[in-house]
């Protein structure tokens with residue numbers, strides 16, 4: 239389960255990406271305040287973005303990749319009333335209830351491939367992980383990597399696992415190859431064989447049950463074709479499990495000299 243906190247102040251939008259995440263101050267109910275990057279259920283891409291963030295974020299963490307910690311953030315839409323920006327006000331109004339928070343990494347910089355070296359082992363691990371979740375959002379144009387305290391951190395997994403938009407075709411879609419030609423880390427001679435040998439055996443049914451259990455029920459209810467949230471969780475796990483076993487054979491890196 240995710241830790242849950244309550245939003246007490248909307249600080250500012252983070253306008254870089256498309257989903258209009260915002261910086262939010264929260265209270266844990268015992269008076270401890272913290273700052274989170276908040277992603278909203280009412281944002282254009284909807285709650286599946288948040289489901290993908292939780293499953294992929296928790297999975298990355300359990301595989302030893304650096305990702306910001308996650309929390310559920312309860313939002314009272316009243317918080318939007320004082321917002322001068324119409325777009326933000328609308329977003330807050332339509333996102334009452336549980337939303338997603340990520341630990342804010344203060345002072346983190348966007349990853350610049352010309353200014354930062356990544357070793358082949360780490361590059362391989364990140365690309366293998368992105369292939370597993372079919373992440374199309376880690377290109378050199380839009381890396382979704384932050385550099386913080388000298389390390390690379392992974393953010394923004396909302397556009398991964400495209401198959402969850404069409405469950406009847408999910409197993410076929412999940413069998414497809416991964417084109418890493420445009421991947422921001424493709425230029426660092428990624429050691430995919432080492433990554434697969436280390437990470438693939440760790441993506442077990444138990445681990446997938448654990449990370450999918452962290453998705454709040456409210457984001458999984460009333461999914462067409464499923465009776466319960468647990469059935470949806472199993473569908474995610476049953477798609478990722480076979481993909482983990484064989485995806486390293488289907489990652490394209492050719493022509494990656496960028």
Ligand SMILES: Nc1ncnc2c1ncn2[C@@H]1O[C@H](COP(=O)(O)OP(=O)(O)O)[C@@H](O)[C@H]1O
Pocket residue numbers: 252254255256257258259275306340341342343344346348382393394396
């Ligand atoms: N945990 C974080 N700590 C610091 N800055 C962040 C964090 N998460 C996101 N950001 C900043 O906000 C921007 C948008 O976030 P992102 O998750 O990429 O959302 P999207 O691209 O869907 O709008 C990032 O490019 C980054 O600059």
Ligand SMILES: [Mg+2]
Pocket residue numbers: 255256382394
């Ligand atoms: Mg982004």
